[in-house]
Amino acid sequence: MSGDAGPAGGSGISRREAIRRAALLAGVALSPEWLSFAAQSQAPAAKTYLTAAQGAIVSAAAERILPRTDTPGAIDAGVPAFIDRMYGEVMTPVEQKLLIAVVDEIDAAAKAQGGSFAALPAAQQDAVLRGVAAAQQGRQPASFELLRQATILGYFTSEPVGKNVLHYDPVPGAYDGCVPIDQVGRRNWT
Amino acid sequence: MFVQGSGTAQQTYDAIVVGSGISGGWAAKELTEKGLRTLVLERGRDVKHPDYPTAMMESWQFAGRVRQSRADAARQEKQGRTGYTTHPASAHWFVDDVENPYGEVKRFDWMRGYHVGGRSLLWGRQSYRWSDLDFEANARDGHGVDWPIRYKDISPWYDYVERFAGISGSRDGLAQLPDGQFLPPMAMNCLEVQVKERIARAFGGRAMIIGRAANLTQPHNGRGGCQYRNRCIRGCPYGAYFSSNAATLPAAYATGRLTLRPFSIVTEVIYDPKTGKATGVRIVDAQTNQTTEYFARVIFLCASAIASTFILLNSKSDRFPNGLGNDSGELGHNLMDHHFLVGANGVSDDFGDRFYKGQRPNGIYIPRFRNLDAQSRQKDYVRGFGYQGSASRENWARGIKEMTAFGADLKADLIAPGTWRFGIGSWGECLPYHENRMFLSTALRDKWGLPTVTFDCGWKTNELSMRKDMMNSAAEMLEAAGLKNVTPFDNGSAPGLCIHEMGTARMGREAKTSVLNGWNQVHAAPNVFVTDGACMASASCVNPSLTYMALTARACDYAVTEVKKRNL
Numbered sequence: 001m002s003g004d005a006g007p008a009g010g011s012g013i014s015r016r017e018a019i020r021r022a023a024l025l026a027g028v029a030l031s032p033e034w035l036s037f038a039a040q041s042q043a044p045a046a047k048t049y050l051t052a053a054q055g056a057i058v059s060a061a062a063e064r065i066l067p068r069t070d071t072p073g074a075i076d077a078g079v080p081a082f083i084d085r086m087y088g089e090v091m092t093p094v095e096q097k098l099l100i101a102v103v104d105e106i107d108a109a110a111k112a113q114g115g116s117f118a119a120l121p122a123a124q125q126d127a128v129l130r131g132v133a134a135a136q137q138g139r140q141p142a143s144f145e146l147l148r149q150a151t152i153l154g155y156f157t158s159e160p161v162g163k164n165v166l167h168y169d170p171v172p173g174a175y176d177g178c179v180p181i182d183q184v185g186r187r188n189w190t
Numbered sequence: 191m192f193v194q195g196s197g198t199a200q201q202t203y204d205a206i207v208v209g210s211g212i213s214g215g216w217a218a219k220e221l222t223e224k225g226l227r228t229l230v231l232e233r234g235r236d237v238k239h240p241d242y243p244t245a246m247m248e249s250w251q252f253a254g255r256v257r258q259s260r261a262d263a264a265r266q267e268k269q270g271r272t273g274y275t276t277h278p279a280s281a282h283w284f285v286d287d288v289e290n291p292y293g294e295v296k297r298f299d300w301m302r303g304y305h306v307g308g309r310s311l312l313w314g315r316q317s318y319r320w321s322d323l324d325f326e327a328n329a330r331d332g333h334g335v336d337w338p339i340r341y342k343d344i345s346p347w348y349d350y351v352e353r354f355a356g357i358s359g360s361r362d363g364l365a366q367l368p369d370g371q372f373l374p375p376m377a378m379n380c381l382e383v384q385v386k387e388r389i390a391r392a393f394g395g396r397a398m399i400i401g402r403a404a405n406l407t408q409p410h411n412g413r414g415g416c417q418y419r420n421r422c423i424r425g426c427p428y429g430a431y432f433s434s435n436a437a438t439l440p441a442a443y444a445t446g447r448l449t450l451r452p453f454s455i456v457t458e459v460i461y462d463p464k465t466g467k468a469t470g471v472r473i474v475d476a477q478t479n480q481t482t483e484y485f486a487r488v489i490f491l492c493a494s495a496i497a498s499t500f501i502l503l504n505s506k507s508d509r510f511p512n513g514l515g516n517d518s519g520e521l522g523h524n525l526m527d528h529h530f531l532v533g534a535n536g537v538s539d540d541f542g543d544r545f546y547k548g549q550r551p552n553g554i555y556i557p558r559f560r561n562l563d564a565q566s567r568q569k570d571y572v573r574g575f576g577y578q579g580s581a582s583r584e585n586w587a588r589g590i591k592e593m594t595a596f597g598a599d600l601k602a603d604l605i606a607p608g609t610w611r612f613g614i615g616s617w618g619e620c621l622p623y624h625e626n627r628m629f630l631s632t633a634l635r636d637k638w639g640l641p642t643v644t645f646d647c648g649w650k651t652n653e654l655s656m657r658k659d660m661m662n663s664a665a666e667m668l669e670a671a672g673l674k675n676v677t678p679f680d681n682g683s684a685p686g687l688c689i690h691e692m693g694t695a696r697m698g699r700e701a702k703t704s705v706l707n708g709w710n711q712v713h714a715a716p717n718v719f720v721t722d723g724a725c726m727a728s729a730s731c732v733n734p735s736l737t738y739m740a741l742t743a744r745a746c747d748y749a750v751t752e753v754k755k756r757n758l
Contacts, residue, residue, distance in 0.1 A: 065596040071605065082255070089261075090254040126597070133594040142593070149590050152604065156586040157249035157256060165605055166586075170248065172418040175548035177379030184545050186606050188585045190248075 048081075049088030050103075057103045058083050060118040062151040064125045071165050074155055082154035083147075095146060102143035105132050166190040198485055203229040203449070204753070206471055206486040208456045208501065211308025212735050213722040213742045214492035215434025216351070218442040218450075220746035221490070226753070227447045229484055230439075231454040231473060233493075234304030237311070239435040242425025244279045252278040268292075271299045272687060275312075280423045283312050289637040293644030299686035300496065300645070306452055307435040308494070309689070310735075312423055315404040315431050315551070316578065317357045318732035319348050319368045323562065328728050331572045334524060334622035335698040337727045338708030341368070347740035354441075355432040355739065356410040358552075359402030367557040367732070374407045375400045376416075376552050380541045381581035381610045385671040386554070392670035396559055401578065403552040404432035404736075413437065418548035431551070453477045457640060458505040459489060459514050459718060467717045467758075468514070471501075474638050488717045488749050488758055492742065495525075495723030496628055499694035500643055502705075502712075502720075503630050515695070515705050515712035522629055524622040525647045526693040526729040531681040532657050533577060534664035535613030536673030545583060545607055553580035556614065556667070558731055560659065570655040575618035575731045577664065584608030612673055616660035619731040621652050622693055626685070647685045690734050692723035710745040717758045721745045 050058060059080035066074040074080070087099055109128045110117035117128060129144070136142040155161055162168060167187045204226035207217040214230060221228045249255050257263075258278050263270060269284040270276040276284060285302045292300055303309045322341045329336040345368070352371040360375040378386065378400055386398040405416045413436055414428035422431050429436035442448040453476040459468045460483065470485035491498035499522055505514035513521050556577035560566050586604040589595075626647040634642045657680055665678040685691075698704020701713035706725050712718040721742040723734060730737075752758040 066601045067598050069598050069601065071601065086254065086257075089259045090257050092260070129596065133596075137594075145593060148594070148596055152586065152589045153255065155601075156604065159248070159250040162248060162250060169547075170246070170419065172548035175377060175416075175418045175546070175550045177377040177382070177546050177550070178541075178544050179547050181543050181545045181607070184547055188583075188605065188607050189549065 047088070048084050050084050053107075054100070054103050055080060055084060056116075056118040057106050058099075058147070060125060061106055061129060061147060062154075064122065064129055065148055065151040066155050067122070072160050074151055077155045077158040077161050079151055079154040079158070082158070083150050086150060086154070094141075098141060098143040098146045099150075102132065102147045105135075105143065162190040198483075201470075201483060202485040203227050204486060205229070205488045205490065205749075206231065206484055207490045207492055208471065209233075209308060209491070209493035209497065209722065210306045210434050210439065210450065211303075211492065211494065211722070212310040212313065212434065213738045214308070214490070215310060215438035215442075216739050216742040217490040217492050217721065217746055218434075218448055219438040220743050221488075221750065222442045222445040222447040224746065224750040225447070226488075226750060228442070228449070229486065230442075230448065230450045231456050231471065231484070232306050232308075232450065232452050233455040233476060233497075234306065234308075234452065236450070236452040237306045237425075237435055239429060239433075239440065240425070240427040242311075242427060243282065244424045245421065245427050247279065247424075254278060268299065269301060271684075272301060272689075274423075275301055279421070280312065283423070283425075291634055291636060292642050293631050293634050295644060295646035296648045297684040298645035298647055299684050300643075300691070301686070301689045302494070302497075306439070306450065307433055310433040311425050311435060313404075313689075313735055314733060315422065316555070316733040317352075317355070317359075317370075317402050317404045317736040318555075319370055320344070320730050320732065320737055321366050321368050323366050323558075324728065324730040324732075327573060327730075328622070333572070334728055335696065335700070335703045338697055338699045338704075343708075344737070344740050344744065347744040348736065351736065351739040351743050354411060355404050355437060355736075356406045356413070357402055357404055357736070358407040360399055362397060362399050362557075364397055364557055366562055370402070372402065373410060376403070376405070376407060376550055378554060379546045379550075379581055380544045381538050381612055382554050384538075384540065385581065385612055385668075385673070388671040389556070389667050393559075393667070396556070396667075398554055398556045401552040401555045405551050406430045411437070416551065418550060420549035420551040422551050455638060455640070456493065456501055457481075459491075459501060459715075460485075461505065461507050461509060461514055461715060463507070463509045466715065468715050474640070476638065479638060487753055488719065490742075490746070490749075491718065491720045491724070492722045495691045495694055495726075496643055498720050498722055498724045499628065500630070502695060504641060510714075515714050515718065517701060517714055518703055518705060520624070520696060520703060521705050522694050523624045523627045524693040524696050524727075525626045525628055525645070525685070525691065526620045526622055526726065527647075527685045528617045528688040528690045528729060528731065529620055529649055529653050529657065529683055529685075530615055530617045530688050531683040532618075532660045532664075532679065533579070533613065533615035534661065534668050534676055534678040535611060536668045536671075536676035538581075538610040538612065538673055541610055550580075553578050554614075560663075568659065571652045571659070573619040573621065573652070573656070573731065575616045575656060575660050577614040577616050579612065579614030581610060581612040583610050612668065612671070614664050614668070616657075616664060617688065617731055617733070618653060618656050618660055620649065620685075620729050622696065622728055623650065628694060645686070649685070690723070690729070692726040692729060692734060695720050695724040696727045697725050698727060709748045710741060717749075719745050719749060 062074035328334040359372040503513035558574040560574040695705040
């Protein structure tokens with residue numbers, strides 16, 4: 001099979017054009033394109049592993065770690081469902097305990113401020129998270145760090161972000177080792 | 191259960207090749223093209239090009255994104271030791287450690303791919319010729335036994351396999367790293383070019399070259415050119431890097447003389463004391479557990495450095511109570527691998543307005559510069575090392591390292607390309623030591639009730655002394671290249687982790703001290719050839735696969751000549 005003329009190469013051209021069109025939408029807040037991806041990734045999972053209360057804290061915390069701006073936030077990117085699945089199917093027992101520990105810490109810190117974390121205004125949620133992170137400074141391993149890392153991982157490996165926030169080019173076809181950055185955009189490659 | 195088929199005729203071929211990886215694929219191609227009806231026995235499942243299930247998948251299509259499930263990880267505890275092999279995109283190419291156990295007197299990381307194509311689907315594709323610096327090394331410093339061949343013996347075979355496989359690279363005129371039959375080289379990126387120039391200036395012309403890789407920079411022999419996806423380890427639907435599946439096996443099939451039998455675990459070579467030759471091999475069918483024998487005039491063991499030697503050790507007879515061809519007592523010994531995971535990295539403030547386009551499946555290479563001559567001789571160690579590396583702009587994964595930061599600014603920052611970073615890691619030569627070995631264990635059995643391999647292998651003073659220089663020289667070069675925050679590292683690496691295991695059935699000039707002769711023939715069973723990593727008498731510091739290809743093609747040519755002369 002020839003990569004230039006073969007079936008995969010041939011279909012790659014039109015696919016790349018489609019991707020380029022899609023990429024133009026990146027940065028346009030709330031574009032229908034990525035909203036539909038977000039909807040897909042938020043579709044109810046067959047199974048959830050965290051309790052509803054734990055899931056609500058994870059979801060709200062993830063959204064403060066990577067909030068919606070002119071680009072999707074953690075919830076748009078399906079991060080809460082990703083972390084739930086990681087917890088249930090992927091994380092080691094040590095990581096599972098850390099995740100529950102940080103959820104409990106966030107919960108306790110929020111209640112000390114007089115409410116459930118998910119219901120607090122964003123500024124207060126940030127203050128709670130900063131407090132939890134500060135209290136863990138120097139702790140090894142730090143449970144807040146696990147939640148933060150899982151959020152970043154889930155966000156940047158998600159479909160809405162991979163396709164419409166980062167620069168998506170699954171079949172580049174060529175390599176140029178030194179191009180003006182404005183020619184390709186100030187975004188990392190997916 | 192022993193089941194013999196309907197007579198030996200249907201189980202008789204001109205040649206049998208055990209294994210379908212880099213060496214076995216070449217043996218299949220060469221033997222069939224030269225007219226021999228050839229049976230290839232592969233212990234794993236069939237994999238037909240271009241059926242690579244994860245090749246076109248994106249991160250979000252894997253359940254755990256970048257990690258396999260706890261349940262899957264539990265079955266690949268040892269295969270996961272590299273940190274990359276059991277990524278969900280490639281885990282299916284690595285064995286189930288529960289079904290395929292092995293023992294470790296000392297830690298040994300044995301990464302295996304049991305399927306048609308073997309590790310030719312998974313390899314790093316770096317392809318370098320050895321030079322006489324390597325072939326003369328044992329004779330010069332007295333470690334191991336002298337190689338029975340020199341560069342002039344293998345050079346035309348390097349030409350031959352390079353022309354077919356397609357190796358991209360630049361011609362650099364280096365005595366220690368001979369040029370070959372190259373396709374156009376891949377390009378360096380902005381920072382790599384700068385570092386190259388600065389290293390040359392600071393160290394009297396020391397070379398930094400683009401990696402010589404079995405990745406096609408243009409369509410070649412019916413295979414497609416590289417698409418710069420850097421997803422090679424998943425299998426390439428374009429056939430743009432060399433693998434048995436995309437290159438040698440299709441050529442062998444095209445002759446009409448290839449029979450490939452998957453799920454065939456070769457347990458032993460059958461030896462006839464009357465003729466002094468092997469008559470065939472015995473297999474266990476991995477699915478039915480049935481035992482069958484196949485017969486041929488020549489047998490090529492290309493099952494990997496460890497598996498080919500396993501078969502020989504397990505082939506016991508009155509003539510060979512310690513394993514076929516083991517008169518020297520060296521079978522299973524002199525196990526080597528490259529030691530690595532030592533080097534340095536640093537960052538650059540330059541090129542903030544530059545980026546790259548495409549994912550290059552290759553890096554840079556700094557060829558060996560130690561112990562080449564009197565001037566570069568080291569007092570603490572013999573042999574040498576090279577470096578592989580690359581420059582790139584940091585991606586979102588840098589956010590994983592910045593403790594505690596969160597919020598809108600973090601997100602915006604991680605979407606944008608980060609700092610330029612340049613890193614090199616060193617691959618060092620390991621000496622052949624008799625006491626570094628693998629042996630059979632009958633106490634630990636695999637899923638099929640077969641004996642297993644146990645490893646007893648470790649680095650010694652020469653490797654450990656070399657590592658200090660590997661780290662310090664890396665930092666010295668990066669400092670001289672003007673990089674900032676230069677950080678040396680030595681993460682340590684257990685033997686095996688480099689996946690360059692070799693040396694367990696070494697070639698040599700004398701039957702007393704080696705297993706194979708200069709044509710890769712078992713001294714005491716001349717119709718048995720071993721042409722994979724097992725045959726290596728020393729390790730060099732360069733990646734070995736290209737040398738296995740050349741040795742295999744050379745041995746096949748010799749074997750067919752001998753068959754036609756009726757000497758075999």
